[in-house]
Amino acid sequence: MSASFLGRIARVLMGTIGAQLITMGVMLLLVRLYTPADLGEFSVWLSFATIAAVAITGRYEMAIFNCNGAPDIQAILKLIFIIAVLSSLGIVGTAMLWDGVFYNLPPVISIFWVSLVAVIFGIGMNKVVLSLLTYQQAFNKLGISRISLAACIAVAQVIAAYFSQGVSGLIHGQVIGVITATGLSLLWINITWLRGSISSSWLSVKEMACRHKNFPKFSLTADLLNTAASQLPVIFIAARFGSEAAGWFALTLKMMGAPISLLAASVLDVFKEQAARDFRVQGNCYRIFLKTFFVLASLAIVPFGIFALVGEWIFGLLFGQEWVESGRYAVLLIPLFFMRFVVSPLSYTIYIAQKQKLDLLWQIGLLLFTWLCFTFSQEIDSALWSYSIGYAVMYMIYFWISYRAAKGESQ
Numbered sequence: 001m002s003a004s005f006l007g008r009i010a011r012v013l014m015g016t017i018g019a020q021l022i023t024m025g026v027m028l029l030l031v032r033l034y035t036p037a038d039l040g041e042f043s044v045w046l047s048f049a050t051i052a053a054v055a056i057t058g059r060y061e062m063a064i065f066n067c068n069g070a071p072d073i074q075a076i077l078k079l080i081f082i083i084a085v086l087s088s089l090g091i092v093g094t095a096m097l098w099d100g101v102f103y104n105l106p107p108v109i110s111i112f113w114v115s116l117v118a119v120i121f122g123i124g125m126n127k128v129v130l131s132l133l134t135y136q137q138a139f140n141k142l143g144i145s146r147i148s149l150a151a152c153i154a155v156a157q158v159i160a161a162y163f164s165q166g167v168s169g170l171i172h173g174q175v176i177g178v179i180t181a182t183g184l185s186l187l188w189i190n191i192t193w194l195r196g197s198i199s200s201s202w203l204s205v206k207e208m209a210c211r212h213k214n215f216p217k218f219s220l221t222a223d224l225l226n227t228a229a230s231q232l233p234v235i236f237i238a239a240r241f242g243s244e245a246a247g248w249f250a251l252t253l254k255m256m257g258a259p260i261s262l263l264a265a266s267v268l269d270v271f272k273e274q275a276a277r278d279f280r281v282q283g284n285c286y287r288i289f290l291k292t293f294f295v296l297a298s299l300a301i302v303p304f305g306i307f308a309l310v311g312e313w314i315f316g317l318l319f320g321q322e323w324v325e326s327g328r329y330a331v332l333l334i335p336l337f338f339m340r341f342v343v344s345p346l347s348y349t350i351y352i353a354q355k356q357k358l359d360l361l362w363q364i365g366l367l368l369f370t371w372l373c374f375t376f377s378q379e380i381d382s383a384l385w386s387y388s389i390g391y392a393v394m395y396m397i398y399f400w401i402s403y404r405a406a407k408g409e410s411q
Contacts, residue, residue, distance in 0.1 A: 008139050008270040015143015016266040019150035026154035027254060031319045033161040034170060036247030042170040043250035044238050045108040047231035049119050052091050054227045056124035058083040059220040061131045062351060063212035065276055073135075074196035075204040076212075077128070081197070082205075084124055088117050108167060115175045122178035129185045134269050138188065142269060145185040152184075153177030218356030225363035229370045230257075233387065236374035245380060251319070251326040252333065260341045263299075267292060268345035272352070275406070279352045284408035289349060293399075296342045304338045307331070329384060336388040339395035346402045353405035362401060366394050 030039075057080045067073045092113065109116060126149065133142045157173030164172055186194075234253070238246035271292050275285040307314075308331060315327025350359045369390050377383030 008137075011139040011143055015140075015146045016263055018143070019146040020263070022147065022150040022154050024255060026158060027251070028318060029158060030161075030170075031251070031323055033158070034166070035244075036251075036322065037243040038167045038170065038247065039250050040234075040238055040243035040246030040248075041108050041167040042174075043234045043246055043253075044243075045112060045116065045167070045171055046174065047234045048109055049116055049123065051224065051227050051231050052087075052094075052116075052120045053123035053127075054223050055220060056084045056087045056091075056120055057128060058087075058216040059223060060209075060212060060215055061128045062215050062219060063208070064128075064131045064135050065272065066212065067135075070190075070193060070196060071200070071204065072208060073132075073193050074200040075208040077193060077197035078200045079205045079209055080124075080128055084121060088121055091117055091120055108171070112168070112171050115171050119175045119178055122175070122182050126178060126182040126185070129182060129189060130269075132189050132193070133185070134273060136190065137273065139270070141185075141188045143266075145181070145188075148184050149178070149181035152181040156180070214354060214356050218360050219351060222356060222360040222363040225360070225367045229363070229366045232367075232370055233374060237380065237383075240374070241380050245325075248323065248325040249329055249384075251315075251323055252329040255315075255326070256330050256333065256337050257340075260337050261344070264296070264341050264345045267296060268348060271345055272348045275349060276352050279349075279408060282408075284406060285349060285352065286403065286406040286408070289346060289403060289406035293342065293346055296345065300338055300341050304334055308334050332381065332384045333388045335392035336395075339392040343395045343399045343402070346406075347398055349402050349406040353408055355401070355405045358401050358405075362394070362398055366391075369394060 034042075060076055060080050060083065063076055064073060067076060130142060130145060133139075133145060153174055154177070156176040157170055160169035160173040160176075163169070234246055234250060237249050271288065274288050278285040278288055311331045311334075312324065312327035315330065316324035319326065347359070350356065370387065373387040373390065374383050377386060
């Protein structure tokens, strides 16, 4: 593996580690400012926001890496903004109907619907900004952007706890943090792209929409299913086992899922640029695919093995006895987190090779599996264990699909 590739990973990784240190550090304070029930209700609200944020851009931000110049990027940016505005209107309507459809869940969606729309729009725009920074190969700034996002949210949620009671502090802090961090990162984007997007012709916007139609047609559906599958457990747990159990599970995801996802994303930020370039030139990217796989597996195996032995004790030590249940959940979910860390970045080869149909079929299977686990399990332990093992098996299948896609013309 080239020194330049490893260097780019290291630059992004440093920013990601900084962001995660902030996220994990502030949780030590947040668990003393908010109750498990507060965190559970907030997680239901944030789960809905996370799912909707996937659709807010139509996944056209993924098409940025297939652009050949400034005119293409400008047209894509204008297209994304139009889709985001129209999607926001649909989100408002859904929020208004929330209580009538999901009567077993906390009514946080309908109560905080304005904040919901704002944070969804902010998350969507943040993804676009990060994609543009990656396209510019501004990996130092990309790392700083991740740190600023974590820091802005952390500071805002802590301060909000002293001005708002209960779940409202977490929600308002999330909104302020996301919007502030996105605005700061926007300052690093090539200003000509932003200005040019305003004057980009409708014909060019339509042309880009048609040229990259597979992203909303297949990738959007697949990513919605994937995000829903990852967020639905919080919603199901809140509905079946209460807000307190959802809060414990949310802390598990925050302390395990978020660091793993962002560390893997650091590799992805560099891998997708290198893999896309190899695929354009050579017709395949399986060499960088395999090299990245071995890097990820090597990074993961020892930490996960140690955590399996002492994970529950660590949670109790750091967060107190009120949150020790989160540590038990984390140990049950180790197979899931390990496979997610190793396989998720590599799955980007499916987009590069335009194999979105296979991805869609896998995502449908994953969503169905998630629904079965949390619908028919009578105890939360059995639900989490079956979910963890089954999810790991699904990721093994995903790895095989991604490898076949990476081989491209050479397969």
